Amino acid sequence: MDVTTKRIYSPVAPDDGYRVLVDRLWPRGVSKAEADLDLWLRDVAPSPELRTWWDHDPDKLAEFAARYDAELDHNPAATELRLVTQERPRVTLLYAARDPRVNHAQVLLAYLEA
Template sequence: MSGVVRIKRVYDDPAPEDGYRVLVDRLWPRGVSRERAAVGTWLKQVAPSAELRTWWDHDPARLDQFTARYRAELDANPALDELHRLLHDHPVVTLVYSARDPHLNQAEVLREYLATRRYGPR
């Protein structure tokens, strides 16, 4: 992976320093138009499965289990190839998410996952 990976809430104003914005939620955020979201790609396939997302429900007590389960899903996820390509094509990529908590969200887990993995084509 080359470049910088950031995370940002979709409800925060887009900024030039965001670089290429990738929405990493399975569902489109409520009340946000496509223009307002200003994402280059909606990569919902890298989001946690519906079952995992429902089970977790952003419960801080389940964060460690959620992280382990989500990382296991990512290990087997072919959609990471597309994200990997975007990370190589853009010097800055911002993973955009809709959760309220800037520390308790799947984009933070995904960013940490990406920082610990080097990818090649599958």
């Protein structure tokens, strides 16, 4: 499985492979043409309640990851994403968060690798 993460605001690169937006909301200031997506899998993102509770607070990251993993265990979109990662040679999970280390895409990547 060759999966990586990248901000949606970063330039598209040939080595991105299959580009999947994993945010529930469309990123501000990005046109669909600029995004150059292969798939927008909004339902794999954290629930609105969990996202609001977390608020990208680094101090809550461990608890957020545990709660998000529990959501993913029962989420058909997570199963769909796992299939995509098995079928494609390279997948890039795209997210809009500013912090490259504290975001749900990193938790999702760890979930997929587990």
